Amino acid sequence: MTREEMFEKLTDYAVGELAPAERAEIERALEADAGLRAELDAIRETVALVSACSAANSTSEAERLDPERVDDILSRIVTTPSSTGHRWVHLWTLAAGLLVALGISLYSNIELRREQRLLAQRIEAARREQFEKTHFEADIENKPKEIRAKNVNPPTDLATFKSDLEKMVHEMSLRGANEREESVLAVMGTPTKSRKVMEELRKLRSEAISGKRVAPGHELTAGGAGFVDTFTGDLPLADSNTEEYNPLVDNPFLRPFDSPLSTFSIDVDTAAYANMRRFLNDGQLPPPDAVRLEELVNYFHYAYTPPAGVEPFSVALEAHAAPWEPKHQLVRIGLQGKEIEIKDAPAANLVFLVDVSGSMNEPDKLPLVQASLTMLTGTLREQDRVGMVVYAGNAGVVLPPTAGSRKEEIASAIQRLQAGGSTNGGQGIEMAYKLAADNFVKDGVNRVILCTDGDFNVGTTSEGDLDRLIEEKRKTGVFLSVLGFGTGNYADARMQSLADKGNGNASYIDTIKEAQKVLVEQATGTLITIAKDVKIQVEFNPAKVAAYRLIGYENRLLAAQDFNDDKKDAGEIGAGHQVTALYEVIPAGQDVPAAGVDELKYQKPATATAEGAAAGELCTVKLRYKAPGDGRRRGGGRALHGEAAVQSSRW
Amino acid sequence: MTDEELVERLVSGDRTAVASLLAAHEAPLLRFSSALHGDAALAQDAVQEAFLRVLREGARLREVKALFPWLLSVTRNICHDLRRKETRMERKHEAAAVLEPRAEVAPADARALDGELRDRVQAAVAGLPEKQREVLRLKLWEGLTYREIAERLEMTLTNVSYHLGQAVKAVGGRLREAGLVGDDNRRAV
Numbered sequence: 086m087t088r089e090e091m092f093e094k095l096t097d098y099a100v101g102e103l104a105p106a107e108r109a110e111i112e113r114a115l116e117a118d119a120g121l122r123a124e125l126d127a128i129r130e131t132v133a134l135v136s137a138c139s140a141a142n143s144t145s146e147a148e149r150l151d152p153e154r155v156d157d158i159l160s161r162i163v164t165t166p167s168s169t170g171h172r173w174v175h176l177w178t179l180a181a182g183l184l185v186a187l188g189i190s191l192y193s194n195i196e197l198r199r200e201q202r203l204l205a206q207r208i209e210a211a212r213r214e215q216f217e218k219t220h221f222e223a224d225i226e227n228k229p230k231e232i233r234a235k236n237v238n239p240p241t242d243l244a245t246f247k248s249d250l251e252k253m254v255h256e257m258s259l260r261g262a263n264e265r266e267e268s269v270l271a272v273m274g275t276p277t278k279s280r281k282v283m284e285e286l287r288k289l290r291s292e293a294i295s296g297k298r299v300a301p302g303h304e305l306t307a308g309g310a311g312f313v314d315t316f317t318g319d320l321p322l323a324d325s326n327t328e329e330y331n332p333l334v335d336n337p338f339l340r341p342f343d344s345p346l347s348t349f350s351i352d353v354d355t356a357a358y359a360n361m362r363r364f365l366n367d368g369q370l371p372p373p374d375a376v377r378l379e380e381l382v383n384y385f386h387y388a389y390t391p392p393a394g395v396e397p398f399s400v401a402l403e404a405h406a407a408p409w410e411p412k413h414q415l416v417r418i419g420l421q422g423k424e425i426e427i428k429d430a431p432a433a434n435l436v437f438l439v440d441v442s443g444s445m446n447e448p449d450k451l452p453l454v455q456a457s458l459t460m461l462t463g464t465l466r467e468q469d470r471v472g473m474v475v476y477a478g479n480a481g482v483v484l485p486p487t488a489g490s491r492k493e494e495i496a497s498a499i500q501r502l503q504a505g506g507s508t509n510g511g512q513g514i515e516m517a518y519k520l521a522a523d524n525f526v527k528d529g530v531n532r533v534i535l536c537t538d539g540d541f542n543v544g545t546t547s548e549g550d551l552d553r554l555i556e557e558k559r560k561t562g563v564f565l566s567v568l569g570f571g572t573g574n575y576a577d578a579r580m581q582s583l584a585d586k587g588n589g590n591a592s593y594i595d596t597i598k599e600a601q602k603v604l605v606e607q608a609t610g611t612l613i614t615i616a617k618d619v620k621i622q623v624e625f626n627p628a629k630v631a632a633y634r635l636i637g638y639e640n641r642l643l644a645a646q647d648f649n650d651d652k653k654d655a656g657e658i659g660a661g662h663q664v665t666a667l668y669e670v671i672p673a674g675q676d677v678p679a680a681g682v683d684e685l686k687y688q689k690p691a692t693a694t695a696e697g698a699a700a701g702e703l704c705t706v707k708l709r710y711k712a713p714g715d716g717r718r719r720g721g722g723r724a725l726h727g728e729a730a731v732q733s734s735r736w
Numbered sequence: 737m738t739d740e741e742l743v744e745r746l747v748s749g750d751r752t753a754v755a756s757l758l759a760a761h762e763a764p765l766l767r768f769s770s771a772l773h774g775d776a777a778l779a780q781d782a783v784q785e786a787f788l789r790v791l792r793e794g795a796r797l798r799e800v801k802a803l804f805p806w807l808l809s810v811t812r813n814i815c816h817d818l819r820r821k822e823t824r825m826e827r828k829h830e831a832a833a834v835l836e837p838r839a840e841v842a843p844a845d846a847r848a849l850d851g852e853l854r855d856r857v858q859a860a861v862a863g864l865p866e867k868q869r870e871v872l873r874l875k876l877w878e879g880l881t882y883r884e885i886a887e888r889l890e891m892t893l894t895n896v897s898y899h900l901g902q903a904v905k906a907v908g909g910r911l912r913e914a915g916l917v918g919d920d921n922r923r924a925v
Contacts, residue, residue, distance in 0.1 A: 096901040099775065100875060102882045129772050130917040131908035132876060137808060139769035139877040150762045152783040158791070365890065401776035 086110055092124060099128045100338045230531040329539075330374035331578040331640060331659045336670065338634045338678055341627040342691045350422065350655030351664045352617045353610075354584065356569055356593035358384035360577065363595045375577060378637030382665050389421035389663060397615040398658060402706060407669055414670040416633075418621065418706055425609045425660035432468040433530040433612060434486070438517040439502060440537035442477040446504035449595070450571040454536045457568065457600035458499050461534075464608050465489025472520045473498055476513025479503060486524045514554065521563045530612050531563045532589070538571040539579045555586040556654075564657075565589040566611060568603070581640075588617060588657050610659035618655040619710040621666065622648040628693040629703050632677040636667040648709055658710075670703060739803040747795050758787060761804060765811050771876075772815045778822075789814075805853045833895045853916065860910040861903075868903035871896055 086094070086107070091114055096105050098111050150158075221479050257465055339347070357380035364371035392399035401419035408415070437458055447557045465471060470490030474482050484498040517533045524532055555565055565587025567580045577593075590611060592603045605687035620643060625633050635642075647653040658664060671677055737756065746753040760781060770779035789810050790797065800806045861869060870889060874880045875896075882890070882896045889896070911917045 093901060094897075096904050097882075097897050099771070099774065100900070102897070127908060127917070128904055129774075131772035131904050131911060133768045133812075134808070134911060134917055135773045135857055135861065135904075135907060136876045137764040139767070141765065150758065150766070150783055150787075151780055154780060155758065158758070158784060159785045359836045384774070 086114075086500070088114075088121070090116070091121060095121070095125050095128050098134075099125060099132050114726065148310055193354060264680075267518045268543075288514075330372055331581070333374045333639050335375065336635045336637075336639055336642070338632040338669075340632050340677065341625040341630050343682065345627070346622055346648075347623055347633065347635055347668070348622045348643040348645050348648045349635065349666070350641045350643055351621060351658060351666075352379055352638060352641050352656050353383060353658055353662045353664055354581070354591045355380050355384040356577070356580065356591045357381060359593040359595045359599050360569075363593075377639075379641070379666065380637075382637065382667065383663065387419060387665060389419045391421055392423050396423075397710070397712070400706065400708065404670070404703060410669075412675060414703070415674060416668040416670050416703065418623070418666045418668075420619075420658065420664040422610070422615050422658045422660055422662040422707075425613055425615070427464060427609055428466075430609055430613055430660070431529045432470075432526050433465065433489070433532070434470045434521060434524050434526040435465075435472070435530070435612075436517045436521045436533045437471065437473040437484075437499075438513055438533050438535045439473065439475045440477075440513070440535075441475045441502055441504045444503055444538055445571070445572055450538055451502060451504045453570055453594060453597065454568070455499050455502060456597055457594055457604055458536070459496050460597075460600055461490055461604040462489070462495045462499070462607065464605055465492070465495075470517065470524055470526070471495050472517075472524070474517040475522060476516075480513040480516045482516065482520060482612065486520070514551065518554075518558045518563055522558075522561060525562065532566055532612060533563060533587070534566045534568065535583070536568045536570065537580075539567075539569060539577070552582065552586050555583060559586065559588045564614065567591040569593040585654070585656070588614065588654075590657070590659065607661065610662045613660040614713045615655045615660050615662075616658045616710040617713050618642055618651070618653070619658050619664075619708065620648050620653075620655045622707045622709070623668070623704050624707070625670070625704045626693070626697045626700065626702050627673070627691070628698040629673050630670050631673045631675055632671045633704075634669050636669060638666065648707070650709070651709075743797050743800070743803060746790075747798055754787070754791065756789065757803070761807055764804075765807060767876075768808060769811050769815050772812060773819065778815070778818055782811050782818060785814045786811045802853070808853075856916060857907075857911065857915055860907045860914075863910065864903050864906055867891075868899045868906065871899040872903040872907070875900055 091111055094103060094107065094111065098108065103111065111121075116126065158441065234640065354377075357375060357377040360375055361371045364375070389401045390399055399421045401417070401421070402514070403417045403419070404414045405417070406415070407413040416700070439454060439458075445454070467488055469489040470480065470486040471484065471489060473484035473495075474480060474488040482493065483501070487494055487498075489495075514533070514535070517535075521531055521533055559565070565584060566589040567584040567587075569577070569580045569591060570593075580591045580593075583589075592599075592611070594600050594603065641656070643653065643655070656664075739757070739760070742753045742757050742760075746757070764853055765783045766779050769782040770776050773782070780784060786807055793800075797803075800865075861872060864872065867889070869884055874885045874888065875882075882893050885891075885896050886893050891899075908917065
């Protein structure tokens with residue numbers, strides 16, 4: 086289309102009468118062409134005004150506002166400050182009057198029903214309005230908007246309300262959290278729909294819990310502007326809980342001459358992301374050791390090309406200027422596991438191992454476990470088997486292996502779970518493994534799924550014994566997945582180590598949405614391993630690279646010789662799983678922040694090989710892994726050319 | 737009951753008047769905003785917001801000389817805000833954007849009188865050559881498709897498209913002269 090033709094077609098476009106192809110072409114042109122946009126706007130204005138001023142009287146149902154929107158409008162009728170004494174009577178009189186008037190009006194039947202419905206809703210709204218007026222003098226919901234727009238201090242009534250709230254929260258700081266929130270609501274008279282007020286309540290509450298709120302009457306936010314949208318101060322660092330994390334130290338920059346090889350185990354876990362989100366949603370910064378960068382990166386989905394042929398995964402290599410230091414390169418290694426449709430998946434023999442100790446008795450623990458397992462049950466087929474073991478002070482089998490098609494039986498066993506008692510994780514794990522082994526499916530998926538907050542506090546089993554047990558069972562072909570739940574004493578380090586030892590993955594389930602993602606959308610990845618002990622070794626070319634550092638994977642580093650040692654355990658990759666590793670690379674010739682070592686006395690300093698200098702390659706990536714069943718090792722290598730660096734890595 | 741009476745009832749505390757106002761104006765406002773926006777769901781959003789605006793205005797509604805043109809101008813502003821917000825969100829891939837406080841039209845700014853506005857628009861349409869008038873009427877007021885119009889008026893699709901384009905251009909010119917559309921008169925409708 087020429088530009089003139091586009092102008093001619095703008096009216097057709099505005100009234101929605103263009104074929105999709107032409108439509109797309111015009112939309113592309115509109116983005117770039119301000120003249121075309123202005124003409125379209127003018128046409129739309131005219132068309133809109135003419136449409137609105139129709140001479141025809143007929144209106145179709147499509148030209149009605151959606152009923153729920155009408156409800157919303159009516160329910161949002163707010164009280165204007167006026168005397169209310171006889172207002173009730175006034176409203177009823179009018180309502181009755183209108184009903185009579187409606188009876189004799191010329192409205193069609195549809196109109197009449199509509200008006201009557203509206204009126205019924207209207208009366209309900211009036212009742213609510215009256216109630217709210219008694220208990221809730223100001224229209225709290227509208228106040229923050231006005232304050233934002235005019236940028237003035239909060240009016241006295243709101244300030245009083247706020248300071249009362251703070252006082253109350255402070256006084257109640259010794260009581261339980263749930264009780265506290267309910268009390269706050271009770272004093273306000275009614276649970277309010279106001280998001281703003283609820284946000285403030287939540288903030289006050291989490292501050293009271295974490296001990297940040299020292300005295301009533303303090304300013305709520307650093308800016309001192311009263312109710313504001315953004316939190317201008319620093320978030321408090323989570324410090325008052327007993328959660329366990331393994332210490333993390335960022336990987337340093339290394340020089341290829343000193344350390345030519347970088348070796349690590351893959352990690353498909355994403356628990357750290359959901360866990361970090363939980364902290365941020367509570368208005369706290371997560372403990373630094375809880376932020377495992379590789380898990381944050383791996384949480385998201387990337388458009389890697391799926392593997393072709395028999396290979397269990399494909400490898401994508403890419404380099405791009407680092408967003409935080411454009412002189413440096415960011416090298417991305419992306420692994421994409423082969424997708425397996427759930428219908429093509431081998432039969433599954435699953436044992437749910439559920440922690441029902443007293444610590445699980447929280448809304449975000451056992452109830453979420455129940456919902457998550459019920460969801461997972463929904464994806465099972467007839468050939469699959471599910472058993473369930475619970476443990477608290479003692480352990481027991483609460484569901485013998487049951488066919489995946491008998492969903493109601495499984496679901497009702499899940500619903501019967503109750504929390505109470507102490508935790509003997511060791512006994513439960515042994516029992517679950519025994520159940521799994523008794524029903525072992527050859528060439529199938531044999532997996533124990535542990536649902537816990539990780540608080541193994543009782544039992545004869547020491548940490549080392551438990552790890553050894555899991556490692557031993559792994560060799561028999563029964564793997565372990567860990568689903569972490571809850572806050573406060575979440576034992577992240579324990580969960581990670583258990584899952585690693587058990588050839589499984591650890592996920593943190595903070596919401597029902599996360600359960601949906603891990604257990605339904607990525608069910609095959611969670612359940613079906615397509616390659617075991619996947620190791621990555623990268624050799625950097627000193628002719629092109631002055632220094633490099635691996636981002637994340639701090640607790641996954643391996644010694645260079647471990648790469649070829651098949652007895653060394655490493656991470657597993659599930660069906661459809663993706664693994665992304667990032668290196669920050671300082672190109673040769675640039676300053677390196679890391680300190681070098683003195684020249685050696687007994688050796689010549691290393692130099693780049695002629696091949697390396699000529700090849701122009703940044704690095705070579707090698708992979709080593711075992712097929713899940715036979716344990717045979719396979720491997721392969723690929724080189725990344727610096728010159729071939731592509732510019733598509735997006736942030 | 738006229739708009740003025742309904743507004744008076746609303747302001748004096750009779751909220752049932754909102755239901756009547758809604759029934760009287762929702763259809764033209766929905767047509768208006770969906771033509772302006774090209775999106776029926778967003779049109780619903782805009783009209784809902786416009787009526788919430790009516791509730792927020794309260795006693796200030798008395799200053800509005802003609803409710804319908806005022807509602808049109810409010811709806812138009814809301815549509816522009818929504819569209820801006822939409823493009824901004826597409827650009828930033830933002831999950832949630834806060835609706836910025838908008839520069840709202842003061843009630844007195846909608847200058848055209850109700851009867852006057854409709855009369856002028858209808859007069860502009862009436863002044864069109866017959867074929868153009870018919871195509872415009874069937875498309876914008878009756879809501880027929882090009883194909884239906886082509887069958888009814890026995891012309892080709894290209895002809896329908898051509899006549900509608902000409903009609904919109906001519907009516908647009910008349911309305912612009914009258915100060916009812918165009919950038920300079922954004923607030924006057």
